[in-house]
Amino acid sequence: MPTYQFPEDFVWGVATSAQQIEGGRNAGGRGDSVWDRYALQEGAIEDGSDPFTACDHYHRWREDVDLMSWLGVDAYRFSISWSRIMPDGKGLPNAAGLDFYDRLVDALLAAGIEPFITLNHWDMPAALTDEGGWPSRDTVAAFVEYTRAVTSRLGDRVRSWTTHNEPWCVATLGYEEGHHAPGHKDPEEALRAAHHLLLSHGLALRAIREQVQDPSAGIVLNLVPARPHSDTDEDREAARRFEGFFNRWYLDPLYRGEYPEDAVRDRVRRGHLGSDRLPFVESGDMEIIQAPMDFLGVNYYSRATVSAGPEGDPVRAPLGPDVELTEMGWEIYPEGLTDLLVRVTEDYGPREIFITENGIALPEKPDDEGRVDDPKRIAFTRDHLVAAHRALERGVPLKGYFHWSLMDNFEWGHGYTKRFGLLRVDFETLERAPKASARWYRDTIAANAVSDEPAGV
Numbered sequence: 001m002p003t004y005q006f007p008e009d010f011v012w013g014v015a016t017s018a019q020q021i022e023g024g025r026n027a028g029g030r031g032d033s034v035w036d037r038y039a040l041q042e043g044a045i046e047d048g049s050d051p052f053t054a055c056d057h058y059h060r061w062r063e064d065v066d067l068m069s070w071l072g073v074d075a076y077r078f079s080i081s082w083s084r085i086m087p088d089g090k091g092l093p094n095a096a097g098l099d100f101y102d103r104l105v106d107a108l109l110a111a112g113i114e115p116f117i118t119l120n121h122w123d124m125p126a127a128l129t130d131e132g133g134w135p136s137r138d139t140v141a142a143f144v145e146y147t148r149a150v151t152s153r154l155g156d157r158v159r160s161w162t163t164h165n166e167p168w169c170v171a172t173l174g175y176e177e178g179h180h181a182p183g184h185k186d187p188e189e190a191l192r193a194a195h196h197l198l199l200s201h202g203l204a205l206r207a208i209r210e211q212v213q214d215p216s217a218g219i220v221l222n223l224v225p226a227r228p229h230s231d232t233d234e235d236r237e238a239a240r241r242f243e244g245f246f247n248r249w250y251l252d253p254l255y256r257g258e259y260p261e262d263a264v265r266d267r268v269r270r271g272h273l274g275s276d277r278l279p280f281v282e283s284g285d286m287e288i289i290q291a292p293m294d295f296l297g298v299n300y301y302s303r304a305t306v307s308a309g310p311e312g313d314p315v316r317a318p319l320g321p322d323v324e325l326t327e328m329g330w331e332i333y334p335e336g337l338t339d340l341l342v343r344v345t346e347d348y349g350p351r352e353i354f355i356t357e358n359g360i361a362l363p364e365k366p367d368d369e370g371r372v373d374d375p376k377r378i379a380f381t382r383d384h385l386v387a388a389h390r391a392l393e394r395g396v397p398l399k400g401y402f403h404w405s406l407m408d409n410f411e412w413g414h415g416y417t418k419r420f421g422l423l424r425v426d427f428e429t430l431e432r433a434p435k436a437s438a439r440w441y442r443d444t445i446a447a448n449a450v451s452d453e454p455a456g457v
């Protein structure tokens with residue numbers, strides 16, 4: 001069985017986000033976020049739940065740091081709750097909110113775990129949504145103000161900064177498809193939201209560089225390769241359109257300073273734009289967006305198989321019974337990770353890449369002693385690590401891997417019905433317990449290697 005040894009300085013980590021684990025809805029002066037408010041809408045969350053307590057990490061963070069020490073991770077990717085720092089969206093930062101992260105960062109550093117901070121993992125203050133949210137250009141300044149508040153407090157100890165997590169989700173799911181907060185269905189709003197996310201990224205990057213010594217700063221994108229369902233011209237064209245809006249709409253501005261022409265034409269044809277002159281782009285914006293980044297974070301879960309729907313636009317094609325799916329209904333396709341990383345490297349030349357999320361939701365039942373045996377998560381993670389290693393062999397500047405997620409948590413519109421954690425969380429008692437996959441990941445980190453053998457299963 002081959003063993004895949006990772007470079008000495010490869011960063012092994014786990015990831016979470018504030019809204020999904022913290023709870024402490026109004027503790028320490030926190031204001032409501034757009035997701036707190038959205039969760040209260042009838043039918044918004046599959047199981048009728050809310051993120052108000054979540055994993056109660058706000059009160060149990062010490063235990064969580066201890067569990068990460070036990071896992072042996074080098075780094076912890078977490079996000080700051082924007083509404084804990086800026087309860088009203090603007091104005092003076094909330095000192096108690098900053099204190100919380102100050103303590104967390106110190107505890108992580110004391111445990112030898114490097115903090116990788118994300119500033120926006122979807123939970124903007126509800127007060128800013130009232131003023132227009134991401135479709136409003138004013139939100140850009142509010143985000144930069146918030147960035148300054150956080151970096152001026154933590155920038156002396158934290159080197160790694162991510163501006164936004166998965167801006168496609170914020171713009172498209174939040175403002176076009178309405179599956180995420182704030183639940184709007186307006187494609188034109190979504191395009192403006194996407195632009196303001198990108199613009200605020202560029203300006204926040206400047207703020208980070210001004211306030212952090214020797215920063216490593218970037219953005220995290222969820223990239224989804226598209227496979228045409230058949231070899232017809234129509235399905236191939238549908239795949240082009242899918243990737244144009246999902247992946248290149250973000251990668252092209254960030255690395256080339258322009259929106260992809262073909263994808264812009266698609267939007268004009270669909271009536272989402274009046275012409276190929278994007279009305280929300282002002283002079284100088286694209287230079288700001290294109291500011292060089294230290295790293296690109298890639299979240300990879302699956303690929304999309306698409307066919308041509310009405311007017312040739314992409315629709316998800318039904319998958320055959322032989323295709324293995326996760327509990328989210330996503331195809332398990334590790335090879336796609338190698339191809340994606342190689343393609344992004346060739347097309348855009350990022351200085352460094354981190355896999356900032358990768359993981360699997362599974363239906364799980366603990367045994368009588370509360371233990372969860374999750375061989376499928378072990379196999380999934382092992383196969384994706386092998387795929388990551390293949391990308392390294394092909395020259396991809398891959399620097400680390402963060403498993404999503406440290407623990408079961410609030411999976412947005414799915415509530416608590418989808419479990420992604422290495423640690424099982426009992427949402428009645430809030431107790432955490434390592435699953436078999438956590439022990440396997442611990443051994444993998446210790447070996448700095450993954451073997452094709454079904455280790456620990």
Ligand code: IFM
Pocket residue numbers: 017020166299357404411420
């Ligand atoms: O839980 C989410 C995370 O917040 C963003 N990336 C995908 C994960 C799984 O759906």
